[in-house]
Amino acid sequence: MSDAGAKERRNKGIRAILEKGFTAVEGVLDRVFTPRLNPLTQLGALSYFYFWIVSATGIYLYILFGTSVASAYGSVEYLTIQQWYFGGVMRSLHRYGSDALVITMMLHLLREYAFDRYRGVRWFTWFTGVPLIWLTLAAGISGYWLVWDQLAQYIATATFEWLDWIPIFGEPIANNFLTRGSMDDRFFTLLIFLHIFLPLMLLFAMWIHVLRISRPKVNPPIGLALGTIFMLTVLSFFKPALSHPPADLGVVPELVQLDWYYLFVYPLIDHWPAGIVWAALVGFSTFLCFMPWMPPIKRPKAAQVFDDRCNGCKRCFEDCPYGAVIMGPRTDGRPYPHIAVVNSSLCTGCGICVGACPTSTPFRTGQELVTGIDLPDRTLQDLRTQAVEAMNALKGDRKIVVFGCDHGVDVDALQSTDTAAIRLPCIGMLPPPFIDFALSRGGIEGVFLTGCRPGECYQRLGVEWTKARINRIRDPYLRERVPRDRLGMFWAAPGEVDALKEAIKSFRKDLKPTPRAKGGENA
């Protein structure tokens, strides 16, 4: 048993506190929204969705936007006041969608951190997430310039004064904001260009961000999408986005209403020297970038393919949540065109591929169990040995086996005289024939599966694939002959020990003793 893994998987310190916090709030939201629509499990997808809202509304605003210094303010006022019922709503959705994006992005960051999903092979996704913060903020800030009101004047001047601190531009760019008449259409066109270019860069970076994830959730479920659009629209009617008075470079505005989600750095720029603000932001970003190695996660060995057992069926390739399996050309002369190949730098050792492989069958106990793809740290052969020994040691008249995982409730604590508990790196590692195998052994009356709570699989797809295999909608199917009333399931967060115990208790109570079990030990 991988006890090093067991210790590693438990969060400590700030991460543990955050994890508890998220788990508690998500528990409530699970009940309110149902697990499928729980917004906290959809933060990446929601961020994408807000990006699309902002893009779509932005196109409308641009059509009616006056692209010169003289006409910009008036055109936005026209949208806001004369066309309040549509243009105004578009403008408000554009603003509030952007604000929502910052909120979901930062929660998403915190959450990936809290659940320890940023280290190991996930470093790439985390690392490429950091520039998204800069790009999002820069895109939003550049949008505030275009209104060309007093707020625009203030933040544009401050931005370029701040950028001028880097001595690469020669003539200070802030000269464009010096006094009345300094701002010309040529420079204003540059600002408009930036507000189109930065979001495009953001989109490109968002694409890179999910490049290494297979089947990333980039679209929220429709129920959540509609709910969130409705919410933003209502907010837009109640509190339409408004402009400050028009910009006047001859006068510095005194009081400005900042959108704190985007403009929080401006008070800092006012009060700290530019160099310090640079140091703070660059320092913080660098710190974020290196978090995946502070400290690095202990990585289990990558999955290993046994060429002579692999028939190239592609199931492991289809099921791996990290795109770590590729199908390569076959060279060993067997009559299949492909063979599975594992890219060890992408493999988290979750074992989901082992659960997917058609050769992962525990029957024929006399033979050594060699499967097509296996985990060197936790072989299927070990798993079978452990399961058989644990089952043989059971006593009582309602014996059950619980299969759990490293990231849900710790099932080791459930081990008792009538309960065998087996822990896997991910419940998705369990090949369906193991369920059949356990139930067809004399005396075992129930198999119980547990793992991460719904929508929240640490290994992303393990729970989903397990359910699909049992429900016979995804290969490898659980055989039809397996009596479904002897199979229990409960998905829970690590803290929900009592709820799991309760679920197992009632499962056991409902189990009818099998005729075989009455007879004795072996069938």
Added chain:
Amino acid sequence: MPSPLQIVGQALAYLVFALVIGIFSTWPGYTHLQENLSVVKLSVSHIGERKGECRERETSKVAITKTSRRALMICPRERYPVRLELTLDGDVIFDREMQPTGLSSDGPSYFYKKLIIPTGPHSLRVRMRDSGKADGFDYETTEDVSLSPGQVLAIRFNDAEKTLILD
């Protein structure tokens, strides 16, 4: 179908989200500049005098490079640094010397400085030196101004008229 309790719960969750977005998108307001203050922006981009006089080349060298007439003269490209000083009601509030930019120190010296000063009447004196002389300045402008709250007074150098201007 969601139960009534779920519907209420979802409405509540959306309401909280809407409030969080709506409130902090404009509140609390931020006072960038106190009421009784005004701004002076010093913004001067100016090329200092050449560091050396142009002189004729030695004839022997001309023989080698007599491709252009320009080659008859050698003009050192390097410029003097520019010094800019601003005095407010008798107190020096800005005094800095900027080196010329450019790889061969032949570009302009740039000044950009935002100074916050009290609103009201002031006497301002700006002086600039762009030659190599050890003391004193080459340009000077003195003006009495009365600044209103938030007003921006820009100080620049007009290259055509060779004067420092306040506007």
